[in-house]
Amino acid sequence: MSRVAIAPAPSYEYSAVYEAVQKCFSLLKPDLQPPQGRVLLKPNMISPKPPEAGACTHPAVLKAAADFVKKEYGCTDIRAGDSPGGVVGNIQRFWDTLGYSEAAEEGSFSLVSFETGEMEQRTVTIGTRKKEIRIAREVLEADYVINLPKLKTHSFTLYTGALKNIYGIIPGLLKAGYHTEFRHPFAFASFIAAINSIFRPDIHIMDAVTCMEGEGPSAGKTRKIGYILASSDPAALDATAARIIGVDPETIPTIRYAGELGIGCTDTQAVEYPGIHPDDIQTEPFALPSSTRIYTRIPPFIYRMLYSLFRTRPRMNSNCIVCGKCTRVCPVQAISQEEGSMKVDYSRCISCFCCSEMCEYDGIDLNASWLARKLLPGGKERRQ
Numbered sequence: 001m002s003r004v005a006i007a008p009a010p011s012y013e014y015s016a017v018y019e020a021v022q023k024c025f026s027l028l029k030p031d032l033q034p035p036q037g038r039v040l041l042k043p044n045m046i047s048p049k050p051p052e053a054g055a056c057t058h059p060a061v062l063k064a065a066a067d068f069v070k071k072e073y074g075c076t077d078i079r080a081g082d083s084p085g086g087v088v089g090n091i092q093r094f095w096d097t098l099g100y101s102e103a104a105e106e107g108s109f110s111l112v113s114f115e116t117g118e119m120e121q122r123t124v125t126i127g128t129r130k131k132e133i134r135i136a137r138e139v140l141e142a143d144y145v146i147n148l149p150k151l152k153t154h155s156f157t158l159y160t161g162a163l164k165n166i167y168g169i170i171p172g173l174l175k176a177g178y179h180t181e182f183r184h185p186f187a188f189a190s191f192i193a194a195i196n197s198i199f200r201p202d203i204h205i206m207d208a209v210t211c212m213e214g215e216g217p218s219a220g221k222t223r224k225i226g227y228i229l230a231s232s233d234p235a236a237l238d239a240t241a242a243r244i245i246g247v248d249p250e251t252i253p254t255i256r257y258a259g260e261l262g263i264g265c266t267d268t269q270a271v272e273y274p275g276i277h278p279d280d281i282q283t284e285p286f287a288l289p290s291s292t293r294i295y296t297r298i299p300p301f302i303y304r305m306l307y308s309l310f311r312t313r314p315r316m317n318s319n320c321i322v323c324g325k326c327t328r329v330c331p332v333q334a335i336s337q338e339e340g341s342m343k344v345d346y347s348r349c350i351s352c353f354c355c356s357e358m359c360e361y362d363g364i365d366l367n368a369s370w371l372a373r374k375l376l377p378g379g380k381e382r383r384q
Helices: 013-026 059-073 091-098 099-108 164-168 174-181 184-199 236-245 253-260 302-304 325-329 356-357 370-376
Strands: 005-008 038-043 078-081 119-126 128-136 144-148 150-154 158-160 203-213 221-231 313-317 333-340 343-345 365-368
Touching: 005 013, 005 164, 013 059, 013 203, 013 221, 038 059, 038 091, 038 150, 038 164, 059 078, 059 144, 119 184, 128 174, 150 333, 158 164, 158 236, 158 253, 164 184, 164 236, 164 253, 174 184, 203 236, 203 365, 221 236, 236 253, 253 325, 313 343, 325 333, 356 365
Parallel strands: 038 078, 038 144, 144 203, 150 203
Antiparallel strands: 005 221, 119 128, 150 158, 203 221, 313 365, 333 343
16 A cells, blocks of 8 residues: 655754654655665756745755765765756756755765766657657666655646656756657656656655745745655655645646556555645645646546647746746747847747746746636736
8 A cells, every 4th residue: 555654844944854854754664775875866956946936845855865864774875966957057056046055065965967977768658659768877876766856836737746856867958858749738747657657766755845836836936834745656645745735636647647557546545644644734725827727627638629729828027037048948949039038939839838947037927828718717827
């Protein structure tokens, strides 16, 4: 039976986070590799924003996990890394802004770049189709992997947690390129599930102390829940987190496809909770991204047929500083600079929202279609 441990962490005070991580390990009692093995920590590093923005795994969670496995298990070779979608040769700026550089100096781990290391090819199966993908060798050579996702809503996949965070093992702009191949949210979710079927971290420890709702995964609003969640089953962990924020797990494509592939348990009624039960956590339902509210209202097969009518499109707002990052991360080159501003060519745009995810200035609004606004009150939201 799948088990999910939930422990309180009322703040990011290091002692509170460490105690929560320790509690989760004690409840789950996972097997850990011997001290000579290499441990890899995989946080969510989507954007170079400060910890208080709530977009990335908090440095206190990263440091607590590293310190815990060193102290309790004697691990000495502990590394932390991720491949942010918009990084182009300056991973140090991410580490510094996120507070990871300071945490590494004080803690028990070193920081590694997936961009500068070698890659290995692996085969995933999506339906009846096989596809070759590249994965950072740093990830594959680890003896024990701890996935450290952040609980957030997501403008393209509705929700991001343990399953979606694994996408970061694919280096650099390769990730944006896969969006051209898997343009539909459901197709992309099936791709994420397929990656999880061939790469399975040993344990997932979720930062749900301060989360993100609305236009996540990088430009939403923060919501404090005050917990650390952990499990060796990413599907059960994500289904539990979805339940806590008031979303039916079956409406989240990544969770649904993970269940179909047998990656884990998506029925929270069948999950064992050795610590706090999710029903004991009282929180108002999270605001969902304007682009994905339709997921929870109509059956998937109807959504697939009417996808073009419900599409949400990106539009630059007054926060845009014309830095050009969106042009670099757009997988279909739909964004260009014209007369001192950024313009979107909607005839090419595939609504993957890579531009919005990677914008560290919250300079891009996501505007729902006319039909979506009519059917779903509040379907058009402007970020604050």
